[in-house]
Amino acid sequence: MLSWNTSTHFCNWHGITCNSTLTRVTELSLQGYKLKGKISPHIGNLSFMRRFELGNNSFHGNIPPEVGRLSQLQIFKVENNTLVGEIPSNLTYCTQLKVLFLYGNNLLGKIPTEIGLLQKVQLLNFGRNQLTGGIPSSIGNLSSVTYISLTFNNLEGDIPIQICHLNSLTIIALGVNNLNGTFPSCLYNMSSLIGISVSDNQFSGSLPSNMFHNLPNLQALVLGGNHISGPIPPSITNASLLSLFEIVENHFVGRVPSLGKLQNLYRLNLGKNNLGDNSTTGLEFLKSLMNCTKLKILALSFNNFGGHLPNSLGNFSTQLSELYLGYNDISGEIPEAIGNLVGLTLLTIYNNHIDGIIPTTFGKLKVLRVLGLRGNNLSGKIEPFIGNLSQLFYLDLRANQFEGSIPPSIGNCQILQHLDLSQNNLTGTIPLEVFNLSSLFDKLALSHNSLSGSIPEKVGKLKNIDFLDMSLNHLSGHIPSGIGECMMIEYLYLQGNSLQGIIPSSLASLKSIILLDLSQNHLSGSIPNILQNLSFLQHFNVSFNMLEGEVPTGGVFRNASAVVVTGNSKLCGGISELHLPPCPVKSKKLAKHHKFRLIVVILSVVACLIVLSCILTIYWSRKKGKKPSLDSSTIEQLAKVSYQSLYNGTDGFSTTNLIGNGNFSSVYKGTLELEDRVVAIKVLNLQRKGAHKSFVAECNALKNIKHRNLVQILTCCSSTDYKGQEFKALIFEYMRNGSLEQWLHPPTTSVEPPRTLRLSQRLNIMIDVVSALHYLHHECDQLIIHCDLKPSNVLLDDDMTAHVSDFGIARLLSSIKGITTKQSSTLEIKGTIGYAPPVGCEVSTYGDMYSFGILMLEMLTGRRPTDETFEDGQNLCNFVAISFPNKLSQIMDPRLTPIEENEMNLNPIVEKHLVSLFRIGLACAVESPKERMDVVDVSKELHQIRKALVGTSSILGNDLNIYP
Structure with missing residues (x-):
């Protein structure tokens, strides 16, 4: 923008094009320059303007109605800003318009009925706003339009029949609204259409059997998340150009027609319907898919498909990446030929009637990341070839009939995060290699087997594990003290074994634990009093052991419904609701003996203090006058x-x-x-x-x-x-990956393409940062307040793990509640503007939580708290609050949900959890310190969100609406 100065003629300014003869501005193109402010009404004076492009900036305020004066305007693009107000009806005076892009703003109100006056418009996109009302019938007058997108609004009513007048229309996208009714029958006669996307509405009715005969150019049909019923039209067999066919979450029934002629088919998602009719021939259509050499994603989960998996599956193209077959009535064995699908990254066959063994040919699936075979009748051993699948991060073999030992080769799966082998017939000891899998953070479940031996001290290597279940086996020996090193664990199940010895006090180190079940073992000794300090613990079960002594009364032990101690005849005390006998009172003789010992101890301590005082007096007298x-x-x-x-x-x-x-x-x-x-x-x-x-x-x-x-x-x-x-x-x-600041706000001067963070990465970073705060606030010997939490102080290592840095203004407090600042590092600086709490008060953990809340909102919106668009009292919090919770797509970082001309819909499950993330950020950043969320609660909720989101959405790496 250096050229924008008074010494340079405006026709030579960057982004400006002028008429060569009249020296009048004809084009203004400044897309993606991080420009701010309002669009000036004076643009109405640029009467020769033909192209006006300010997309992907940060303009706010209204679209000035003076735009209507630009009678020669052909292109008007202001997408991905934060414009508000209604779409000005004056805009329809620009009768020469060919491109009108308003998507990705905060526009309100109805679509102007005058929209039909724009008879030359070709591309029209009002998506991702807050528009209401119906689609005006005047839209049928846009005789030149080829592309219409109204997605992600609050539009209601039906599709006006006048839309069928648009003979040039190629793409219509109406997804994620509240539209209802049936599709106008004339829509199926629009031969120009190449893409129809109407997912996540309330449409009903059925599709006509001959619909594809009159749609010869159709390439994409997305109908997911509606109430459409009836069979898949048999005419689909002739839709030779179709590449995307998604009807997930509807009420389709019957058999799937042959699809062999759809040689461009890329994604086929039939999940969550009633297809198949439980017939043994329901999967015959799979044979026809061998001809679909471009097929990458095939989802059939949650239907009524029966019969066997055909061997012809192995003849599918190696391009096939994701195969979802779960929750059907499929029986028989897994074909060995599936091992030929070397491009598979995901295979799920949950809850069917599959028997036999896992074919050894699976060892060839070197890029497989998710393998889910839960809830079948698979048997035999888990063969060592499982170690060849080094890219696995999710392995679920629960509820089958596997036998033999767990192969040590599973230790080769060094990025495994979720391992569930429970409810099988496994025997032998748990190999140490399992406990060397430090990558396990989601789940290790080995329950309901016949595993023996002891739990090794190496269990402490699972420092990030969230869920650990070794219950209902034949494990013996002591509970290792090393289990206290599993700092992130929330659920620990060890019941139904033959464990003996005492309950280790190291369990008190499990600061995040919610449930602890040690019942039905041979444990002895007392219940450690220190366990009552576990603030998260909601359920504690030690029933049917051989414990004795007094039951604590603090923490979880205050709630009788949360504590189970039955079957321990020598326990006593506790709260009255436990109905335990009172503990015996010590004899007077013993009391006198203890009293005498106490006096001796006190006298000894006093003597030591006197001697120590003398030594220190001599020492400091010698040091007097020297300044340390x-x-x-x-x-x-x-x-x-x-x-x-x-x-x-x-x-x-x-x-x-x-x-x-x-x-x-x-x-x-x-x-x-x-x-x-x-x-x-x-x-x-x-x-x-x-x-x-x-x-x-x-x-x-x-x-x-x-x-x-x-x-x-x-x-x-x-x-x-x-x-x-x-x-x-x-x-x-x-830290090779620099700071979070560099990822959220890459420098515009960089010659390299900008890097961006997926939602899964941003969520992991949030969890990393809150884990650091939890440690500083609750687990250090002396409470530490960071005081300067912001993106530039969050560093990312090679694995994108976040590390909080810069403790230059940190404060060390002696009180756990942070009510004293005697050991503060500085009395002058309390944080960075925008991230520091708004109310000046004593430094406390509440301040760090405010900064964390701002950090979360910045990561979700891509906007700094000091963004120049925030004026007249607006800030990042109320900027988010205005669109919370229904219009988050308007304020999300556009790099997080890229909008393209063939825009797809935001997964509703992902959107639900995004609402939770924004809610947490707002709850941490409220003005009143004591109303802010505690780090303990934040950590708990973020972990729950991550568990719910893994493997469920396009933003997290799987863009299907079918979940394991």
Whole structure:
């Protein structure tokens, strides 16, 4: 935009085109320049304007009605902004319009009935707004239109029959509205149509049997999420150009016609209907699909298909990537020929009547990521070839009849996140390789088998596991103390085994645990009192063991309905609702003995204190007059490197190695001498007031804490530079993927294509950050308040795991509720504008939660809290609140839900959980500190959302509406 100045003629400004003879502006094209502000009504004076393009910016306010003066305007594109108000009827005065794109804004009201005046318009897109009312019948006057999209609005009523007058129409997209009724019969005679998308409405009726005879050019038909019934039209056999056919979640019945002539078919989704009629020949149509060499996704789940899987499945194209067959009545064995489908990334055959073994040919499916065979009659051993499937992250073999031992080769599946082998006939010990799968974070379920041996200490390697179930086996030995290292576990089931010994007190380290079941074992000793400190614990079952002693009365033990202790005859005490006998009162003689011992102990302690006091008095008298270094006590606990080492490792702190700047420091990429290791070197700018305190604060905060989601300090340097000036630096692990800031707001000057984060990645980062906060607020010996949580302080490693960094203004509090600030690192800085809490008060955990809420909203919307479009009292919170919860598509980061001309619909299941994410962000960022969500509750809900979303949506990697 440097050319936009008074010394350059406006016809030479970037993005401006003028009429060469009259020197009048004819085109303004500035799409995707991050421009802000309102569209000036003065554009109405540019009477020669033919092309006006401001899409993919941040313009707000109304579309000025003065646009109607532009009688020569042919293209008007303002998509993906935050424009509000109604569509001005004056816009229809632009009778030369050919392209009208308003999608991705916050426009309200009805579609103007005058829309029919735009008889030259060819492309019309009003999608992703908040439009209401019906589709005006005047739309039938758009005689030149080829493309209409009204998706993601609140439109209601039926499709006007006048739409059939549009002889040039090729694509009509009306998905995600409240439209109802049946399709106008004339719609099936529009031979020009190549795409129809009307999913997620209330349409009913059936499809005429001959509909495809009159739609010879149709390439995409998307009808999912309606109430359409009847059979699939047999005329589909002649729809040779059809590439996408989705009728998921309707009421279709009957047999599926032969589809062999659909050689362009890419995605076939018939899920959640009543197709098949349970006949043994219901799957015969699969043979015809061998000719569909482009088929990539085939979904038949939740129907009534019966019969056997044909061997011809193995003759499908290797292009086939996802095959969904679950929840039908399919019987027989799995054909060995499926092993020929080497392109499969997902195969689910849940809850059918499949028997036999898993074919060894499955070992050839090297790119398989999801294998779900739950709820069948499969038998035999789980063969070692399972270890060849190194890309697996989801394996579910539950509720079959597998026998033999668990193959140790499963340890080769190093990215496995979900492993369920429960409800089988497995025997032998659990191989140690299973507990080496540190990738397991969702589930490890081995219950209802005949597994034996002990639970190894290595179980502690499952540090991120959420659900661990080894119940109803023949396990023996002690409960290993290492299980306390499974810090993220929420559900732990060990009941129905032969475990013995005591309940380890290390279970108190399971800060996130919700349910703990140790019943029906041979445990002895007492219930550790420390378990009453588990704030999440909602259910505790130790029934039918050999426990004794007093039952605690705090925490979960205050709720009789949450605690089960029956079958332990020697337990006593507890709350009265447990109906346990009172614990015996100690004898007077014993009491006197204890009293005497207590007196001796007290006297000994007093004597020791006197001696210690004398020693300290002598020591400090000798040190009198010497001023200790501000940071000596802190730095002495860290190994140090020399200034020369850092100087050489950064090429003299060259600007080419500079990777970031902050208030008190500059960060360089470098190496340490004698080590082949890249590090990040944070050099303090000691000339800045507060830099010394920042250095000490970061050392104090990081020297004794360690968590996978906190940046790891390696060493430090406290020395002088070559000029004799004081020099201080901290050395951290280097994060190759930079900061979250760089991903959310990539620099426009970059020559590389912008990177973006999928929803699954953003959710994982949210969970990583809240895990770090949970650790700082609840698990450290001394509570730590970060005080400066923002995207630039969230760093991403090679695996995109998030690490919270920069503790330069952190505060260490001695009270768990954060009501004292005596050990604060600085009294001047309390955070960054936009992320710091709006009300000035004592530093507390509430402030960090506010910052986290803003961080969440920024990750979901792609907008900074200091966005220039927020004016007149508006901020990120009320910007979101205006569209919450019904119109989130209007405020979501457009890179998260890309809008294209053949736009598909946002999965309603995903949308449901997006509402939850926005709700959490808003609940954390409320103005009143005590009304903000606690980190414990946030962590719990985010984990539940992630579990619900895995494998369910296009944004998370699977764009079908069929779920495992």
